[in-house]
Amino acid sequence: MAERAAVLLFSLLLLAGCGGPVTGTARPVSLSDGDRAKFREYYERVNKAGDEGASEQTKLLKDTQHPDFRQKTCDMRGATIKVEPTWSTLRVDADWAPPGEKSHPRGDVYVVAVTVTLRQEDAVVGSQIGSMHVVLLDDEVYGFAPCLGG
Template sequence: MADKRGALAALCALLLTGCGPAVAGTPKPLTITDTERALVSGYFDNLNKAGTAGVDKQRELLRETQHPDFEDDDCELPEGTLRVVPTLATLRLDADWTPPEQDEHPRGVVFVVAVTLTLFQEGTEIGSQIGSQHVVLLNGRAYGFAPCITRK
């Protein structure tokens, strides 16, 4: 057993020393600032507060917070309201992501976070699932991408 632990420790040390070739360029921090984390968290807080105020309020907020480069009038939102609970410990940058069926990266800083999404109709929970959701920070504001179920 001690041999396995020693081998594991050696492997970890090898991985951490960065045995590969040097990478050219200027390093950029991969940390998420407290301000960025608060904006992402606030996006979900506002979405959930709007949901408790009803379908119309939440749909209005989804329209207002749709990323300006990807506004889509053909989006059919699910019937009912959504509660989206992010697991902020999973929040990370996602610089290469593009929205489905799009070729361009959104302007701004793109984050992805694991969420638990629950759909309610007339106050009754219809279903829940775990997935990921993207939020983009642009000009000091958080934007999302409405959860379209179909295109009209």
């Protein structure tokens, strides 16, 4: 069970745009306080939905999926994630495209270092540090649900 959970966590992180080094030059992000608050609120909503259960989080992730990639979702098998961003790492990633895609998502793409913890019911089954991408499009924040491309 623990091995399967670890494989699931690793797969979720890789397929959600979390992973190894992100190419490019780190530059301070020039975001308004309102836009920064939108990013914080997005992750707070993801975590709150996870606290409410797998079905609530799955629904939220689907509802906040980038509009160009709504058809790409996955079954998290009853697991939830907790995402803890390191806000000082937030930066633009203008060249990024989701795994398996050739085109850049519409909107302004940002990447942030995160610690993602995978929970099955009330038990923590894994944790990993990686990076996650979010997009500011039409004044809304969108993400890429785990298993993007899967």
